[in-house]
Amino acid sequence: MHQMPLIDLAVIVIYLLCMILVGLWFSRKNKNAAQFTTASGTIPGWALGLSLYATFLSSNTFLGVPGKSFGSNWNAFVFSLSMPLAAFIAAKYFVPFYRHSGEVSAYTHLERRFGPWARTYAMVCFMLMQLARMGSIFFGVALALQALTGLEMRTIMTVTGICIIIYTVLGGMEAVIWTEVLQGIVKTAGALIILGLVITGMNNGIADIFRIGMDNAKFSLGSFNPADVRTSTFWVVLLYGFFINLNNFGMDQNYVQRYHTARSEKEASRSIWLCVYWYVPVSMVFFFIGTALFAYTQQHPEMILAVKQTVAAERHVPVETLLPADYGDKVLPWFMVTKVPKGLLGLIVAAILSAAMSTVSSGMNSTATVFLKDIYQRYINRVSGPGKDMKVLYIATTVTGLLAILFGISMIGVKSILDMWWELSGIFAGGMLGLFLLGIVSRTKNAAAVTATLIGLVVILWMSLSKYLPAAWEQWRSPLHVHLIIVVGTLSIFLAGMLLTRLQRRALPES
Template sequence: MILVGLWFSRKNKSAAQFTTASGSIPGWALGLSLYATFLSSNTFLGVPGKSFGSNWNALVFSLSMPLAAFIAAKYFVPFYRHSGEVSAYTHLEHRFGPWARTYAMVCFILTQLARMGSIFFGVALALQALTGLDMRTIMAVTGVCIIVYTVLGGMEAVIWTEVMQGVVKTVGALVILGLVIVGMKDGVSDIFRIGMADGKFSMGSFNPLDFGSSTFWVVFLYGFFMNLNNFGMDQNYVQRYHAARSEKEASRSIWLCVYWYVPVSIVFFFIGTALYAYAQQHPEAILAVKQQVATERHVSVESLVPADYGDKVLPWFMVEKVPKGLMGLIVAAILSAAMSTVSSGMNSSATVFLKDIYQRYINPSPSPKKEMRVLYIATTISGLLAIIFGIAMIGVQSILDMWWELSGIFAGGMLGLFLLGLVSKTKNATAVTATLVGVAVIIWMSLSKYLPATWEQFRSPMHVHMVIVVGTLSIFLVGMVLTRIKQLKTSKS
């Protein structure tokens, strides 16, 4: 990957090349790049851990992707391509003022740091089991390598390495699944029999009125709003729309991402269920994992349930059951799962810093050489901060749960403000009020669970997945209602 960065560094002479590859990327490569970004270590390790510990409820997130992709391909891609702005947040300043751009930019950077940190933590969790190295060392070495090739090669290196990484990750997942199936007494039939008996294929309750638990509809709503944010407001994706050769190829890349990600995510859920069935047939084999977790948490082995050690089962299986001849492929797949998402996160964070902070507040017209220096420094700093975030996450029980919670908190207000500006004729003052209301709702829903028992009546009754849903709708609907009230007052006067 570092050699790929060196190869593309020859062309990396301008900010346009560094941030959008000068619009030279074919649609198929862009689609695979988006797919690889989605398929991070949160999917590679978190999804099997989730399905091992519970069921297929989280798969509903993937099932919501086509609906979000339809809206993005039809409305968001043309909007950004016609705007000509590389930053996803510049238009918010044109629409509402500098505060809106700054608010969205801060939300994006916090989301990226949380995401990259969780990915570093996931890859360190797996490689610690494989190598015995300290997790902090793994994060530091991996992070430095990613920083080097991202700084050298820019967006073009990021996209083409993600194409390779996407293929490696997919092959690695299929190899792991094949090895688990081979380890079962009667193969796939045993997995379905045990999984069906223990409800492992369930996608959750279909009660449309229950918003307090992780039902099918709660996860679907979360997935739809989160994917809408990814395709519509996330600089990672918006930047790729500009990297495509044409608007048509940019739209196609979104659908190619969906066509790949949805079936492959099913493979990862099946891996988790297969590992659960394997553990039922080989209870003595999984005992080492349970003993490790019990020691870390100072509890008895008997008190543990599958959800307590789900994230550690796949790394354990790779250590104990993957033949040495295939171990290199699996390690490469795990590293690819981290590198693809983190490298694009670093590049997009650096782009946001250049466009929305440096050129907006410090130096509006830097020279090409100065722009490149700022991009190099910002990429490096974002990578180092991501490593620190990853180290801070050591000890988290579920990678996927943690990432979903953090992303819902940071992304809700950003998406609501974007939709308000896109759909309505809301003025600046109204948008400020709507955003303040939305942020207050997000803070209450996110933090009220920490209120003491005596204040239980003030806690949010909704599941944490509803934060992005309610936060987005709060900003959008409050803005629309206030705008309508003002219009009525104006017409009467």
């Protein structure tokens, strides 16, 4: 077991205590569901923007992105490049839509358009996506802290999860947002410190990173062949990024709920752009960290040998069979263990914890809100009072956190955090976004919407599961890359709904 210096442990403990104290401070305000879920609409736009940025910048970014760029190239950075277009649509259309509706739940509109089934379907997809997101984040944190402390990953996830549950239950959305403002700053500082340490460890500084990176095609954004849909090309990632960000800004309760916390519609729209202005350049820093670590290991081969030996022992495979993509997620934690000075290590660990806490806490709060609005008040108790609502929110937040911990534990052994999260999010989000767009853009009726959703579900399940078909049925496997699941799933529902609506209109005069 590794022994962290006392000063670093002190920094980590102080940070965790501060988060819990923030929850206690804001708990005195939580007298009703409106305060717990939307902070009663009192959050300034700049704070909301930093909160959105911190939610995007999860531990999947902090650990998964450097691991991805270390093991391959900058292809995944195209996801960040897709954000401005999705943000433009969200700020111009989605924010006014939700602010004018007055509904805290993102899925109430679907019931008004298509009936209770649509609301329930979207709600279930959202909850599954949140559990997958929070589970992957817990796994990423455990991956890093295991290398630093030697503690068992299940223990790390459990302790971290309980701390997050406590301050989320106590503080509500206002505590979540203001702690995310602090966490966003801490994460950014942690990334810059790591990058600075890697650069100073190179023989010729940043010049060597660019030289080695260029020689190994580490800065490549992927193939630009538009006909290639089997691999992760530039266009495949761009389409995935646009659709998933459109889902984030337009259908994800995490973001929709925040639009109602802003003081005005204008500030809510501005917060989306502030999120983009921060996330795109900072995500570039994380990709550069991965490339810098690759260059660093070329000049310090003893480090990569130690990482490979550790991974080989964990997976019970020969060292020589491992490729960079197999151990990319392990390199940054190993660098932190061996190269980060005392004092700074605690700050960086706090940055990783904050990356987890910001996304997980908002996920817990938004999932609890969906449970209250879309399940409890819809099907169980339509006339519940403030006291009962708060009790439901507390219980739902706690249960969500515990389930997320179990999801994280189930992910132990995954090779790439980023790849796993992208695939799961594409599967769960595709149906939601297609149905949402159908409800806003078209005049589709309930029957056509049900049929279109079933068609989309069949397509999504085929694209997701056909890779597991035996070799004899290879011709039935999906020829498309997994990143296209959300693209094809969304378009299947939307276009099928539009086509069925047109056919129904043509049939009306004859009836």
